Amino acid sequence: MIATATMQTEVAPPPMRDVDAETKLDARHVNFWYGDFQALHDASLAVQARKITALIGPSGCGKTTFLRVFNRMHDLTPGTRATGEVLLDGHNVLSPDTDVINLRRQVGMLFQRANPFPKSIYDNVAYGPHILGWSKPQINEIVEESLKDTGLWDEVKDRLRRSALNLSGGQQQRLCLARALAVKPEVILMDEPASALDPIATLRIEELMQELKKRYTIVIVTHNMQQSARVSDFTAFMLMNPKRAGEVIEFGPTDDIFNRPKDSRTEDYITGRFG
Amino acid sequence: MSRLLARIMLDRLVTAVIVLCVMLTAIPVLVLLLFVVIRGLPGMLTPGFFTSPPHPFGVPGGGVFNAIIGTLEIVGIGSLLAVPFGALVGIFLSEYGRNRIGDTVRFTSDVLTGLPSIAFGIFGYTVLVATLHHFSAISASVALAVLMLPVVLRATETALVLVPQSLREAGLALGAARWRVTIEIVVPAALGGIVTGALLAMARAAGETAPLLFTALGNDFTQVNPLQPMGALSLTVFKNALLPYTELQNQAWAAALLLVIMVAVTNILARIYVRRIQR
Numbered sequence: 001m002i003a004t005a006t007m008q009t010e011v012a013p014p015p016m017r018d019v020d021a022e023t024k025l026d027a028r029h030v031n032f033w034y035g036d037f038q039a040l041h042d043a044s045l046a047v048q049a050r051k052i053t054a055l056i057g058p059s060g061c062g063k064t065t066f067l068r069v070f071n072r073m074h075d076l077t078p079g080t081r082a083t084g085e086v087l088l089d090g091h092n093v094l095s096p097d098t099d100v101i102n103l104r105r106q107v108g109m110l111f112q113r114a115n116p117f118p119k120s121i122y123d124n125v126a127y128g129p130h131i132l133g134w135s136k137p138q139i140n141e142i143v144e145e146s147l148k149d150t151g152l153w154d155e156v157k158d159r160l161r162r163s164a165l166n167l168s169g170g171q172q173q174r175l176c177l178a179r180a181l182a183v184k185p186e187v188i189l190m191d192e193p194a195s196a197l198d199p200i201a202t203l204r205i206e207e208l209m210q211e212l213k214k215r216y217t218i219v220i221v222t223h224n225m226q227q228s229a230r231v232s233d234f235t236a237f238m239l240m241n242p243k244r245a246g247e248v249i250e251f252g253p254t255d256d257i258f259n260r261p262k263d264s265r266t267e268d269y270i271t272g273r274f275g
Numbered sequence: 276m277s278r279l280l281a282r283i284m285l286d287r288l289v290t291a292v293i294v295l296c297v298m299l300t301a302i303p304v305l306v307l308l309l310f311v312v313i314r315g316l317p318g319m320l321t322p323g324f325f326t327s328p329p330h331p332f333g334v335p336g337g338g339v340f341n342a343i344i345g346t347l348e349i350v351g352i353g354s355l356l357a358v359p360f361g362a363l364v365g366i367f368l369s370e371y372g373r374n375r376i377g378d379t380v381r382f383t384s385d386v387l388t389g390l391p392s393i394a395f396g397i398f399g400y401t402v403l404v405a406t407l408h409h410f411s412a413i414s415a416s417v418a419l420a421v422l423m424l425p426v427v428l429r430a431t432e433t434a435l436v437l438v439p440q441s442l443r444e445a446g447l448a449l450g451a452a453r454w455r456v457t458i459e460i461v462v463p464a465a466l467g468g469i470v471t472g473a474l475l476a477m478a479r480a481a482g483e484t485a486p487l488l489f490t491a492l493g494n495d496f497t498q499v500n501p502l503q504p505m506g507a508l509s510l511t512v513f514k515n516a517l518l519p520y521t522e523l524q525n526q527a528w529a530a531a532l533l534l535v536i537m538v539a540v541t542n543i544l545a546r547i548y549v550r551r552i553q554r
Contacts, residue, residue, distance in 0.1 A: 127459075
């Protein structure tokens, strides 16, 4: 069902760039400050296209901060500053001439707690396309397609005009995912998307991620190591350095990180000796 | 066991104190309301109360038609001035006002809230009546608008600040510009609070007498031209209550009751409307 949905006509396809076939998002030597406090130190990460990359590590190690740099969400917090480079298809998103609005369309985000707008289910998914000025029939089509992609369509197709706030927590989170998919992003950032969900709803999200990675590049922050091991292709382990700034300790294929960690600190964390 | 008993007793005691406080607050309001209904109802049921302007002294009958029209028009124009402007400033304060300018506006608005209402009348008099050499309803509207402004503005700001940050982030993460998120996401989510604030301001304005004394002045004839002196229900209450005629005093009670009813009905209608659009 999901496959047929994607076969439908492409609505305003995202502009194709000269894509480096492998690396979609390349963070190089990123430093980040909240005022005087340095939260990230020399963090680098090469996110592969159409793979799932997980950021793991103990609380406060800068996972979420790192993730939010990728689509410049940190712009919203006064007093923040980022240096280094985050290359999206070769273009540095941290450079001042980046069109943030366009960037966020290309790099969508799913938050820790489901945050549907207090509007109808339909309006939630339609909001992104509506901003882009797509036509009514196009929007109808993309709403249906996005809801099908997230497995919500059959659950909500008879009550699209009802408030999204009446949905269950898991449904709300999938609705938020549908809302993000509706603007046809290339990368989806997920900030502990299942931390507020029960195990069954979590499983739904994880299954969806496996479907979605055929078309999208996914970066997920999780404090749940089992989740990282289950869903991701690559894993980055982060840790606070002595000055409390987050660093990427080790990055590689998930299998290597969990079974053959090179760094003793990674091994300690994986085996549950701290964190 | 005795500790459990002590905790149960303490729980009962605190509950009793809270109930007492609620009653102390609610009872005076209810008594006041009841009193206005009892004293106002006879006057309201007099024929012509709603439909005719006051009769000359000594002529029985007469009503407050002129004052109903006056209150609706003065408060209506005042709201048209104050609500959009106040709401916009409130939006500014909440979404863009974390700075010096915002603090200045907030401080000014708080000072304005504390001003005695007669000062707004003097303002209307100085700015419009003295310059136009004529008492007018519009000068009363302006005075009331200034009085309403801080209420609308702070209510709007408070309502918007209560909208979770996560909703703004959700909108921005979809690639929406900040102004769009403000108008299309944040303001609709806070609409209930904004409307409540606007209504509170309108209710307060409708009951004000002092700002009208030097501006609208009062008028025993029905007048709809905003450039002319105009009656208002609060002025009717004020003037008739001081007169030694029982019939006119009853009319004052009835006018007070009518004001209460008008404010209540507006409130209920607005709440139904907000509930319907927010679903």
